[in-house]
Amino acid sequence: MNQRQHDMGGMDAGPIEASAHEAEPWAKMITSLAAAMRDHDIMRIDELRRALEDLPPDVYEQDYFERWSEAMVNLLEEKGLLSRDEVMSRMDAIKEKVGD
Amino acid sequence: MPMFSVGDRVRIKNSHPPGHRRTPFYVRGKTGVIERYCGDFRNPEELAYGFDGTPKRELYRVRLAQTDLWDDYEGPADDTLDLEIFDHWLEKAEG
Numbered sequence: 001m002n003q004r005q006h007d008m009g010g011m012d013a014g015p016i017e018a019s020a021h022e023a024e025p026w027a028k029m030i031t032s033l034a035a036a037m038r039d040h041d042i043m044r045i046d047e048l049r050r051a052l053e054d055l056p057p058d059v060y061e062q063d064y065f066e067r068w069s070e071a072m073v074n075l076l077e078e079k080g081l082l083s084r085d086e087v088m089s090r091m092d093a094i095k096e097k098v099g100d
Numbered sequence: 101m102p103m104f105s106v107g108d109r110v111r112i113k114n115s116h117p118p119g120h121r122r123t124p125f126y127v128r129g130k131t132g133v134i135e136r137y138c139g140d141f142r143n144p145e146e147l148a149y150g151f152d153g154t155p156k157r158e159l160y161r162v163r164l165a166q167t168d169l170w171d172d173y174e175g176p177a178d179d180t181l182d183l184e185i186f187d188h189w190l191e192k193a194e195g
Contacts (some may be wrong), residue, residue, distance in 0.1 A: 002116040003125045010126040048149035050120035
């Protein structure tokens with residue numbers, strides 16, 4: 001038995017939150033970044049899925065798009081294109097410029 | 101020439117290899133019927149790790165009885181579930 005964290009078919013889902021909500025701007029940005037990475041042959045959809053499935057459980061439990069951003073950073077790092085440190089320091093620089 | 105034909109009974113392998121796999125846990129080891137051949141595609145289980153996904157794999161739509169999947173299924177006895185499974189997950193079933 002090796003049922004992995006993403007493979008939830010048939011499991012008790014609990015109550016379902018059905019209310020509609022607006023996507024946060026940063027979540028739209030993550031979606032655009034994923035599309036750009038795919039367009040530039042940096043990431044395939046299958047690689048993104050694999051990277052999502054491989055996230056540690058505490059990260060996997062996070063918000064859907066936080067999960068995506070974590071998986072994408074892991075893939076960039078795996079491919080030697082950007083390190084997590086580079087991404088974090090760029091985020092810090094942006095935060096400094098625009099404020100929290 | 102596809103390796104399975106419409107109507108063939110097939111068993112989905114009860115296998116649990118590590119890594120990115122495209123066959124859901126709950127259908128592994130279950131038996132169904134080929135509903136259609138969907139074509140051949142690069143193998144996503146290889147593409148997921150940066151390989152080129154060749155040789156291409158045949159994809160089949162497999163029809164399973166809901167009552168075979170869930171012990172406590174309460175819907176009509178003839179309800180079915182169709183899902184698409186790559187050939188390397190399938191083997192011919194008796195009957």
